[in-house]
Amino acid sequence: MVISTTETDSREILSSTFASRYVRAAIPRFKMPDNSMPKEAAYQVINDELMLDGNPRLNLASFVTTWMEPECDKLVMASINKNYVDMDEYPVTTELQNRCVNMIAHLFNTPVADDKTAVGVGTVGSSEAIMLAGLAFKRKWQQKRKEQGKPYDKPNIVTGANVQVCWEKFARYFEVELKEVKLEEGYYVMNPVKAVELVDENTICVAAILGSTLTGEFEDVKLLHDLLTKKNEETGWDTPIHVDAASGGFIAPFLYPDLEWDFRLPLVKSINVSGHKYGLVYAGVGWVVWRTKDDLPDELVFHINYLGSDQPTFTLNFSKGSSQIIAQYYQFIRLGFEGYKNIMENCMGNARALREGLEKTGRFEILSKDVGVPLVAFSLKDSSAHTVFEISEGLRKFGWIVPAYTMPANAENVAVLRVVVREDFSRSLVERLISHIEEVLKEIESLPSRVSTKTAHVIPMVNETQGDKPLKKSVRETQEEVTRHWKRFVKGRRAGAC
Numbered sequence: 001m002v003i004s005t006t007e008t009d010s011r012e013i014l015s016s017t018f019a020s021r022y023v024r025a026a027i028p029r030f031k032m033p034d035n036s037m038p039k040e041a042a043y044q045v046i047n048d049e050l051m052l053d054g055n056p057r058l059n060l061a062s063f064v065t066t067w068m069e070p071e072c073d074k075l076v077m078a079s080i081n082k083n084y085v086d087m088d089e090y091p092v093t094t095e096l097q098n099r100c101v102n103m104i105a106h107l108f109n110t111p112v113a114d115d116k117t118a119v120g121v122g123t124v125g126s127s128e129a130i131m132l133a134g135l136a137f138k139r140k141w142q143q144k145r146k147e148q149g150k151p152y153d154k155p156n157i158v159t160g161a162n163v164q165v166c167w168e169k170f171a172r173y174f175e176v177e178l179k180e181v182k183l184e185e186g187y188y189v190m191n192p193v194k195a196v197e198l199v200d201e202n203t204i205c206v207a208a209i210l211g212s213t214l215t216g217e218f219e220d221v222k223l224l225h226d227l228l229t230k231k232n233e234e235t236g237w238d239t240p241i242h243v244d245a246a247s248g249g250f251i252a253p254f255l256y257p258d259l260e261w262d263f264r265l266p267l268v269k270s271i272n273v274s275g276h277k278y279g280l281v282y283a284g285v286g287w288v289v290w291r292t293k294d295d296l297p298d299e300l301v302f303h304i305n306y307l308g309s310d311q312p313t314f315t316l317n318f319s320k321g322s323s324q325i326i327a328q329y330y331q332f333i334r335l336g337f338e339g340y341k342n343i344m345e346n347c348m349g350n351a352r353a354l355r356e357g358l359e360k361t362g363r364f365e366i367l368s369k370d371v372g373v374p375l376v377a378f379s380l381k382d383s384s385a386h387t388v389f390e391i392s393e394g395l396r397k398f399g400w401i402v403p404a405y406t407m408p409a410n411a412e413n414v415a416v417l418r419v420v421v422r423e424d425f426s427r428s429l430v431e432r433l434i435s436h437i438e439e440v441l442k443e444i445e446s447l448p449s450r451v452s453t454k455t456a457h458v459i460p461m462v463n464e465t466q467g468d469k470p471l472k473k474s475v476r477e478t479q480e481e482v483t484r485h486w487k488r489f490v491k492g493r494r495a496g497a498c
């Protein structure tokens with residue numbers, strides 16, 4: 001690497017191009033450079049490389065907040081050097097976190113009295129929150145089994161196959177078997193009846209999702225609760241429920257206040273929510289709240305005594321930034337219930353407009369529901385020649401990042417596109433996106449199918465057979481083949497579902 005810093009370089013500097021004023025060779029990728037460089041150069045080099053990242057505002061793959069008010073940005077920058085864990089030094093920040101926990105717990109109808117502290121903690125995101133909630137369930141179940149003199153080495157957890165990857169991580173990292181209810185074509189969330197059938201004496205909890213990552217649909221927590229209550233009565237077990245409200249936790253209280261999914265249901269013992277999704281804070285904050293103190297085993301809690309008062313902590317990591325907690329508190333007091341409600345209504349309105357625009361093309365089937373998280377998941381009605389993966393690719397040209405993916409077991413043959421409608425995805429951007437999708441459709445249809453004719457040959461009949469051997473592929477088999485082809489094609493390039 002050559003850095004132009006001396007007088008003798010001045011002639012060269014004048015005749016050099018913009019970037020080579022600073023650096024003429026690639027920065028080493030595997031070892032730290034031997035020498036320092038001027039701060040302006042370091043800034044320029046990094047800033048230039050980052051220009052090749054996508055634009056977060058056009059990233060429709062993610063639920064995570066990409067815009068906050070400048071006043072909130074200012075608070076974030078002012079606290080960027082505060083380590084959250086230094087509670088002695090930053091007691092006000094700790095107090096703001098506790099206020100956030102209380103506000104969230106009350107939003108979720110905690111049984112804790114209005115003037116009492118709720119039980120919960122700020123985390124890096126819903127993933128950490130879920131690890132903590134899962135650990136609490138595992139420990140509670142083990143304690144009970146030990147007391148009963150029963151084996152406690154085979155815990156399991158029941159979820160839908162649509163769970164986000166963090167549940168699989170929890171299961172693997174903390175050695176809990178994941179018992180997944182398979183999806184069905186046309187039904188893309190956990191079926192409560194089947195979930196309760198999977199529950200046995202080793203089930204530490206059933207996890208329901210309020211706002212499926214794949215389609216935004218709310219699972220029927222009330223039905224799950226009623227069925228599980230009945231099973232508990234019949235068996236003498238007391239299997240609890242956790243609600244993964246990563247996205248829906250900041251939607252349902254404002255848009256569907258009568259929907260019973262939270263602590264109003266007695267078996268719901270803990271709930272997680274991502275502050276950085278519809279909590280409207282930049283990436284790096286989640287929350288988990290427990291129904292009561294008894295639902296969080298005390299041996300998992302570390303007690304820190306700061307300024308004379310007990311501060312219980314239960315997190316996986318030690319140090320972390322304070323900015324996100326402060327930003328969350330800003331959003332709560334700045335917007336209030338009224339402000340959140342307005343924003344969520346607006347997001348829903350934009351999701352509806354997008355949905356209608358897509359329906360008008362006549363080409364898409366909408367998989368997301370009217371009630372749920374403001375997102376639109378849609379598949380092509382006919383994917384015999386072209387697929388949603390090509391549409392996703394085509395939209396990249398305009399700067400849009402719209403993920404295409406296949407559904408989990410047993411609906412793998414269904415491939416969808418998903419657009420998450422965040423606060424900063426305005427109506428005019430919705431209209432632009434629709435017109436770009438129309439353009440992409442026209443463009444790909446003018447091209448020959450990129451799927452081999454063999455693969456693309458869809459036969460609209462279920463298996464014709466000769467003896468017991470199928471003669472032709474069924475629609476489903478063909479779709480699966482087309483999808484496999486495209487998954488290979490876009491592997492490593494498409495955004496995953498977050």
Ligand SMILES: Cc1ncc(COP(=O)(O)O)c(C=O)c1O
Nearest residue numbers: 125126127164213244246274498
């Ligand atoms: C339902 C659900 N649970 C958990 C997560 C993980 O959340 P986080 O990214 O906050 O860790 C997500 C992320 O999208 C999600 O959709």
